[in-house]
Amino acid sequence: MIPTITAFERSPDGGMGLARDMRVRWALEETGQPYDVRLVSFTQMKEPEHLALHPFGQIPTYEEGDLVLFESGAIILHIAQHHAGLLPEEPNARARAIAWMFAALNTIEPPIVEREQVSYAERDKPWHAQRLPLMDERIRQRLGELSDRLGDAGWLDGSFSAGDLLMVLVLRRLEGSNLLEEYPNLAAYVARAEARPAYQRAYEAQRAVATDR
Amino acid sequence: MIPTITAFERSPDGGMGLARDMRVRWALEETGQPYDVRLVSFTQMKEPEHLALHPFGQIPTYEEGDLVLFESGAIILHIAQHHAGLLPEEPNARARAIAWMFAALNTIEPPIVEREQVSYAERDKPWHAQRLPLMDERIRQRLGELSDRLGDAGWLDGSFSAGDLLMVLVLRRLEGSNLLEEYPNLAAYVARAEARPAYQRAYEAQRAVATDR
The missing domain is CATH 1.20.1050.10 (Glutathione S-transferase Yfyf (Class Pi); Chain A, domain 2)
Structure with a gap:
């Protein structure tokens, strides 16, 4: 099941990799996982549909089947716990x-x-x-x-x-x-x-x- | 093996439960785990012995056998992953x-x-x-x-x-x-x-x- 993450339609940094979707993209790349991206505007981020995914109206979110996560730290921990490459086994x-x-x-x-x-x-x-x-x-x-x-x-x-x-x-x-x-x-x-x-x-x-x- | 945590010898809040050792104490109480406490002074917190446990010279730390942890969030996650009471099973x-x-x-x-x-x-x-x-x-x-x-x-x-x-x-x-x-x-x-x-x-x-x- 390929997860979908959200990212800024127009990132304030103009694509310098400073927005928090970069964290999730990098974690997925380190673990060799494919992913889809849905871009959201600043207006969409504060609308009910996005707030249902992210209570603070931000990016990134992570959708994988029935699971919806927000907070980049939690998303990366989830990826790291399910795929090798980001956490030691010991x-x-x-x-x-x-x-x-x-x-x-x-x-x-x-x-x-x-x-x-x-x-x-x-x-x-x-x-x-x-x-x-x-x-x-x-x-x-x-x-x-x-x-x-x-x-x-x-x-x-x-x-x-x-x-x-x-x-x-x-x-x-x-x-x-x-x-x-x-x-x-x-x-x-x-x-x-x-x-x-x-x-x-x-x-x-x-x-x-x-x-x- | 009973873990040892560190706490302020003189907490800036005078015991109002606002220092971060309260987080770890509460997590240990929710999961029914006994624990020992070692109090540290502000001077001790910045000395090499404590900095070896906590790179930023703060409290709390968590020592359990060979494991040394810092960051209250990480300590609580560790406790929650090893004892029932703080995270759902699903x-x-x-x-x-x-x-x-x-x-x-x-x-x-x-x-x-x-x-x-x-x-x-x-x-x-x-x-x-x-x-x-x-x-x-x-x-x-x-x-x-x-x-x-x-x-x-x-x-x-x-x-x-x-x-x-x-x-x-x-x-x-x-x-x-x-x-x-x-x-x-x-x-x-x-x-x-x-x-x-x-x-x-x-x-x-x-x-x-x-x-x-």
């Missing part, structure tokens, strides 16, 4: 890889998304320029700790996992801020992930939505 | 309950924690009073969507699950803001959870750390 290593999924989404992503959101919502406010260094400092604290833990390892805990997949895409949201570049091992980690054939297939697929218009 | 319902875990941590919690953090870090800044309504509006958007989805159901998707456990404790972080009270079904949902015997045992256990000093 139970303790598997639990640790899942811990990195949560770390990406609950510890690293929030201050990065916050910086991104206020850069849209508050850029005309008189305080924005003064707050930016405060937000950067919070992000640097987390990046420093992550950089220390990664050290010169290739991936966060042994082989590439769903934890790395989410972490890399969360870190990519810093593009343009020059913050990631302050941590050469993290920049190299992102580049290493971007070189994976599955990443490249996912990237091209989401980019085609923007460029085929 | 695979699709189980995947949906896990989606609510991620929704609590990645969609609902970030704007709530942001409001909490700037209320400490920026309360003396001239812009703080002007930004507070902006932050409240972002939280209201999410609470409104959550309230619409919950409707008059008892729990988010069928029986009480780990998704409800995390959502309730995330919503509790709004205490003192008066925001939750604008959504009576959400306030009732939190109260319903707080009435569970397992919640009360967990609450008393973390409260004893503060009051026994």
Whole structure:
């Protein structure tokens, strides 16, 4: 049964792979699973038909037979639990890889998304320029700790996992801020992930939505 | 094998159950599992011994034999996967309950924690009073969507699950803001959870750390 995911009809990033459908596309590519995509407009995302799939009116969603999922973390965990390639088999290593999924989404992503959101919502406010260094400092604290833990390892805990997949895409949201570049091992980690054939297939697929218009 | 979790030696909330060890205590109580607690000071949390357990120098951690986990979401998922009481058995319902875990941590919690953090870090800044309504509006958007989805159901998707456990404790972080009270079904949902015997045992256990000093 081929799952269907949703993605932006017009992604705000213009196809740079920063929208959350990229996470699901990459996970499906790493596990060799085919998938269908349904594009939704910003208007459609807030209509009852889409809200029935996603209570917060966002993308991506994941439909597979009777199963409907939202939240990219949950979708990726579902894919990883059903197909080899994203989680180790050994139970303790598997639990640790899942811990990195949560770390990406609950510890690293929030201050990065916050910086991104206020850069849209508050850029005309008189305080924005003064707050930016405060937000950067919070992000640097987390990046420093992550950089220390990664050290010169290739991936966060042994082989590439769903934890790395989410972490890399969360870190990519810093593009343009020059913050990631302050941590050469993290920049190299992102580049290493971007070189994976599955990443490249996912990237091209989401980019085609923007460029085929 | 009895797991050991870490908690604040002096919780910033003074034992109101808002620290993240409460999540793990409650999950262990719901599943009837005994546990040991090791208290750590703010200094200890940033020392190498604790950083080896938790790369971001926080609590809680979870140690069970050779397994060391961090991130409360991952710890609760681990507990829920090994003991009955926090996730449905039926695979699709189980995947949906896990989606609510991620929704609590990645969609609902970030704007709530942001409001909490700037209320400490920026309360003396001239812009703080002007930004507070902006932050409240972002939280209201999410609470409104959550309230619409919950409707008059008892729990988010069928029986009480780990998704409800995390959502309730995330919503509790709004205490003192008066925001939750604008959504009576959400306030009732939190109260319903707080009435569970397992919640009360967990609450008393973390409260004893503060009051026994």
